[in-house]
Amino acid sequence: MMEGAGPAGYCTLDHDGCVTCSDAGIPVRVLSVRGDDALCEDSVGNRAQIAVELVAPVRSGEVLLTHGGVAIGKVAG
Amino acid sequence: MKYVSEFRDAELARAVASEIASLTDPDRHYKLMEVCGGHTHTIYRHGIKDLLPDQVELVHGPGCPVCVLPMGRVDEGIAIAERPEVIFTCFGDMMRVPGSRGNLLEVKAEGADIRMVYSPLDALRIARENPDREVVFYAIGFETTAPSTALTLLRAKKEGIENFSVFCNHVTIVPPVRALLDSPDLRLDAFIGPGHVSTVIGCRPYEFMPEDYGKPCVVAGFEPLDLLQSILMLMRQLDEGRCEVENQYGRVVLWEGNLQALKCMAEVFELRPYFEWRGLGFIAQSALKLSAAYADFDAELRYSTPGVRVADPKACQCGEVLKGVLKPPDCKVFGTACTPERPLGALMVSSEGACAAYYNFGRKSFEKVEIGSKG
Numbered sequence: 001m002m003e004g005a006g007p008a009g010y011c012t013l014d015h016d017g018c019v020t021c022s023d024a025g026i027p028v029r030v031l032s033v034r035g036d037d038a039l040c041e042d043s044v045g046n047r048a049q050i051a052v053e054l055v056a057p058v059r060s061g062e063v064l065l066t067h068g069g070v071a072i073g074k075v076a077g
Numbered sequence: 078m079k080y081v082s083e084f085r086d087a088e089l090a091r092a093v094a095s096e097i098a099s100l101t102d103p104d105r106h107y108k109l110m111e112v113c114g115g116h117t118h119t120i121y122r123h124g125i126k127d128l129l130p131d132q133v134e135l136v137h138g139p140g141c142p143v144c145v146l147p148m149g150r151v152d153e154g155i156a157i158a159e160r161p162e163v164i165f166t167c168f169g170d171m172m173r174v175p176g177s178r179g180n181l182l183e184v185k186a187e188g189a190d191i192r193m194v195y196s197p198l199d200a201l202r203i204a205r206e207n208p209d210r211e212v213v214f215y216a217i218g219f220e221t222t223a224p225s226t227a228l229t230l231l232r233a234k235k236e237g238i239e240n241f242s243v244f245c246n247h248v249t250i251v252p253p254v255r256a257l258l259d260s261p262d263l264r265l266d267a268f269i270g271p272g273h274v275s276t277v278i279g280c281r282p283y284e285f286m287p288e289d290y291g292k293p294c295v296v297a298g299f300e301p302l303d304l305l306q307s308i309l310m311l312m313r314q315l316d317e318g319r320c321e322v323e324n325q326y327g328r329v330v331l332w333e334g335n336l337q338a339l340k341c342m343a344e345v346f347e348l349r350p351y352f353e354w355r356g357l358g359f360i361a362q363s364a365l366k367l368s369a370a371y372a373d374f375d376a377e378l379r380y381s382t383p384g385v386r387v388a389d390p391k392a393c394q395c396g397e398v399l400k401g402v403l404k405p406p407d408c409k410v411f412g413t414a415c416t417p418e419r420p421l422g423a424l425m426v427s428s429e430g431a432c433a434a435y436y437n438f439g440r441k442s443f444e445k446v447e448i449g450s451k452g
Contacts, residue, residue, distance in 0.1 A: 025273040054338045069196025070225035073276040
């Protein structure tokens, strides 16, 4: 069933799935925090600025669940 | 970074599937509804159904926000987009959703300034960069997406950006599930709860399922092993005669949800008294509109949208599919008049729509044989 599935599949910052649907929750690691935004990286190295007010406080190294450019949760280690 | 690959281990998946099979009563038919369109997508993308016994049927729920949007709301968005002063912004999924006079992509081709964005924060940036234009964001989605709209409006208000507004079509997950449970058409045994909605709202809102309707619910993640483990947890509940809400997606979902996100939403939104859902009709308190404090950002007020109602095309059976009464291939126009290239119904538009998932992953012929063989 899962042969051929990449390590990240569509759960990356550049995936082109349905943003309006809940499946587009993307785990990203925080690289640095600046004010209400954080530079984050997904599992294949894509980087993006993510708004982090809704999960503050945030530290470098934490893994966040993002949706539509906004972090909505933290992923437990 | 992990969190994805370890949830796609084929050997583990087969072991969980084997456990599901061992709990399956050969004389019983199990109907489990996955509420969320993202789960539907995972089920077909990864062939989850192939690993389940014939007795376990997965019924697709109403959890694709693009799919449940009534045609009248698409038409109203298009009417705003056609205004010359407007830069209309929306997620890519919305571009091909058919209204009664075409879709946003066609209107863009005719000259309207319609721009696809990944985040409502991108729409706000466009407003900042174009102070002489009016920027409207077409907000759509369940409680997963609503916080990003709310956060964007908080920032817009804080920055005093006046040329930005939101056409709000956010919906909530619990009322349509309750409406389905009240429907005489459908007899379900249990629910697979939406994982990312639950990241925001938590697990408590689903307690009415076991308490009022005697139906178990397991909140599930979106990787193949998440889905299989959630099905196993439901089968265990059914086997042991338990009936409760359980959380399979504990690595992300807290029982109480994201309180900061809920607070932000409470400031920006209020419940509409009722909202129309494609296929399900009007459901009380099932959608959000901007609160009085954010009325200045409300595109419905700014452009006096009339609230038109438009009936779906007669041949379209999205409503029955949304309620789980029909499987996609049973629709009269599935794969013929309605395809992902030229969708007639909304369920064929979004990649998470049940019909598109069936079509894109080559299920249509298989499903017809399978459904026929079940008699």
